[in-house]
Amino acid sequence: MAPLVRIVRFTRALTPFYLAIVACSILTAVAELAAPFLLGRATDTIAGSLAGRVPADDAVRTVILLAVGLLVVEVASSLFSNVGGWFGDVMSNRMRAMLSVRYFEKLLVLPQRWFDTELTGTIVARLNRSITEVTNFAKMFSNMFATTLITTVAVIAISAWYWWPLAVLLIIVFPLYVWLTSLTSTVWQRLEGEKNEHVDIASGRFAEVIGQIRVVKSFAHERGELRSFAHRFGLTDRLTRTQSTHWHKMDVLRRTVLNLVFFGLYAIIFARTAQGAFTLGEMVLLLQLIAMVRQPVQSMSYIIDTAQRAIAGSRDYFSVMGTPADDRAPQLSLASGGSVAADSTVTDSTVADPAPSARPGASTPASSAPAPAVLDIPQNTPAITFDRVHFAYETGEDVLHDVTLDVKPGERVALVGESGGGKSTIVNLLLGLYVPREGCVRVGGRDLADIPVETLRRSIGVVFQDASLFSGTIRENIAYGRPGATDEEVRAAARRANADRFIERFTDGYDTIIGERGLKLSGGQRQRIAVARAILKDAPILVLDEATSALDTKAERQVQAGLEELMAGRTSLIIAHRLSTIAGVDRIVTLRDGRVDEIGTPAELSRSGGIYAELLALQSAGSAKQLAKFDIHG
Template sequence: MRSLVQILAAVKELRWYYWGIIICSLLTAATSLLTPFIIKEATDEVVASLQGRGGGISVVLWLAVALLIADLSNTIISNVGGYLGDVMAARLRTRLSQRYFHKLLTLPQRYYDTALTGTVISRLNRSITETTQFMQSASNNFFPMMLTLVASLAITAWYSPWISVMLLVVFPTYMWLTTLTSKRWQKLEAKKNSHVDIAGGRFAEVIGQIRVVKSFVQEKRELASFSDHYDATIGLTRSQSRYWHSMDAARRGAMNLIFFGIHALIFVRTVQGAFTVGVMVLLIQLVNLAKQPAMMMSYLVDTAQRAIAGSRDYFEVMAEEQERDELADPVVGGRRELAPDEPMIEFRDATFGYEDGVDVVHDVSFAIRQGERVAFVGESGGGKTTLVSLLLGLYQLRSGQVRVAGHSIDQTPAELLRGSVGVVFQDASLFSGSIRENISYAHPGASDAEIEQAAREANAHDFIMGFEQGYDTLIGERGLKLSGGQKQRIAVARAMLKDAPILVLDEATSALDSKSERLVQQGLDRLMKGRTSVIIAHRLSTIASVDRIVTLKDGQVDEIGTPEELARSGGIYAELLALQSGSKQDRKKLKNFDITA
């Protein structure tokens, strides 16, 4: 239960709801307890009237009115408490979901290198839903009943301490038997959750790449794998449910025996004259009020077990180490001032490897001046895209430094660092929604004129206006309604509107046909104007106009120089030139330079 208490403590802004629920629960319990006392008085009054000693019909009617008032009060208060419980649960779900999403947004890239998207989503739906459902059920039903139980025990003790003692035996017995059940149940639940999360993760992947699945005719295999995981949960559920319900039968059987003893004691003491008929009715009703939470324990414990298992998954994510803390740093106009003679980008003996693996890049050193265009060239796996990831601060170096505008990125807030870099990837990575929303993604407050200007500079305005809805055209998930060239021009317009001083082009035209490449390249040329640009490309036409080239081999810098210098050096770039102008067999070797490092 500690993890559930942690959740309540973490959402302190809901404390007024907690207090409102507590007050309503107290009043609900009080009005529930009035009913047995009124019925007791009515019973004794009826018996007395039959014996010629009662106050007659008027007294009984007033007692009926009192019973109505108690019931109406209970109805109104319990529903107010239910309303507070529902709103509290909804707000709790909202806060937990927001914090979960916020946490995911702050986790380092390495977390997403191994986590399945669908699993992350499944955990959000399952963990938070199960936790809030338990909180809602507990606040709306069980909490008022527990207060009624405590009061019932106290009142029962006034008439017969032995009955209270027997009632008190019920709950330790029930909880002891539940404790025996809990450990094994939670292990089985964890296995079920694992299967559901894996299946959910694969489900999201398959739906996201349905064209690939259909193209390779793998629908049956994917369905079989998905079904296997859910079929496994059936077997686990059989074992889990069989064990749970056999133990529940033992728990409830023990309770039935205890309540048999309580009822027998009440009946015998009434026959012996210790209780009036009214007191007997009162005690039976109080026992039934105490019995309700006891009988509900089976459901409550079941939902609590699921909530505890779900909250553990939630806190497991929340405990993940996030990206470095943001450090305060003076900025000018949202960007760092570039000190005189400082390069815009500088790698100093940078060494990096993924997790516990070998170094991907090591001892990399070079500098890029403000406004300079520099291309990275090398074989696949040479470390080019890795250097871009390091520039964006997506990973932490093992040693060395990366500096932007004269400042180490380790001492630069991530928001400021990434706000200074515009990126156009090989995959345009658009979002569902309108063209307008995608172009203004980095600048949501941009005016229509600014959006249109960016689109014109990216050679996108004409094809956008060809759509019936123009800039309000919905493009589907990942821009599936657009061609490759159209998506790239939207991505270029997005980078233009961001207007960052540093630009990274990661294979921005490699997947396009010649016509689309020409249109996108024209937009890129406008985009690069006046910016420090880092270009990754294997088409020599793309990098022919750069100021310098950095060639990479096996994660190290091999050569640095102008295109003219490296063309004569005999290195990697010279080899590329020779292969491109050579035989068909030689040109096949160019595939080794396809850069997806």
């Protein structure tokens, strides 16, 4: 039960809802317990009338009043149970929102290394499954457990008042039934964990396949992907058979024991009534009370089953929540400005519409939180410094070896080298996504460890080979570079990126929905949107990571025009495969096997006989076969 207790502590902001649900449960139980007493009294009144002990007119008046009493308690029971149900519905949704927001917040501050080993689909599947199972249990538990507990205690006390052996049998049946149910828990949870693992893997692969469906189709691999997907769910089917067989065998045993205990209860009540120890009304009262207890006992297996699913789901959830965050991750806040701390609550306004700009045609709202400061880089200090940097993605396998280089303010420096030479790794270190194993990286003379990560990344604009656009409108994607930008600022950035003409040709212009990852746009159009986004960000340092390598010549020229505008007056670090894109740089740094090989101007390195000279020679010779090994993606 420890994971369930942890969930309650984790969502203690919902305490008012818990208390309201308990209060409604108490009132519902009291109303339900009143009904057997009224029925018992009515039975005795009718029996007395038939025996001639009670005048018929008095008996009729009494039973009519008792019937009215039954109506009142039934209506009250319905009212209280539905009010409690309303609180339960709102509470479970608040819990879903709270757990989801905290899960997302945690993902946003996890180190990049964590994402390197996780599939996107698996992360999403874990969120959906874990939170669904936890909130389902919370809703069921809150609506059933308090009423069940109160009813059971009351029935045991009332039974003890009439004859103590009845209470003894009732006291025995609950722990016995729970004990028999708990015998299945270890096996059940182990099998549930194995099923969850297969479902998460299948879901992760599903997301990958759908995201790269063109690749799957082009390699005619639909059958193989379907076979693998079906295999995973086939394994869950086998596990479910084993799990269900074990559970239902135990359920037969539980129900048999339960029936034997209730047989004893009924036999005692009938025998005592026949002996005259109980009146007919008391017999009806006790039978009604026993019937009220039987349902909660039988539903105990459902409660425990749901609890086990919640426990299994919460383990996956808290496994992610327990992963150490990036030491330099920013302190995140919701749109309302409130920090998403462990003891915070999620307000209606926060959850209902966190991103109004996601609606077509909506303007981008200004963030209520202050924007991170941008680094002030002195002119007499290197803008970027790598000082004897060693780095490894995996222990013992360095991909950068003793890398040392400086980039002056306003200088354009290109990184050139073979595939796997470490160029993109340098960019990852500069952005603070990873930490060097040895050495240090400085920006503006300050060690990255001393710069708030939001300030660092606000000071660096990046244009990747993949434009990495979001679904939504063109305006929203450009404004992603600076939330709160005005419409005119967005349009000005698009003009400078050489993107305004094609945007205005769309029927909806800047409000055009571009689809997932911008699939409704051409490659050149996506890159110009990405350039406009970087222009709007207006960061003092610019990184171009293969920004034009995937484009045809015409699109490259259009994008390059925007890049020239973007690079003006900025410190620029450029990774490029096409030498035409780096012909105008101030210096070139060549990398070989993760080490700096040469540093010099394009003219100097063209005569040195090194990597850059080889590239020039191969490009001049037009040898595509030899040039392929220099398809540099770092």
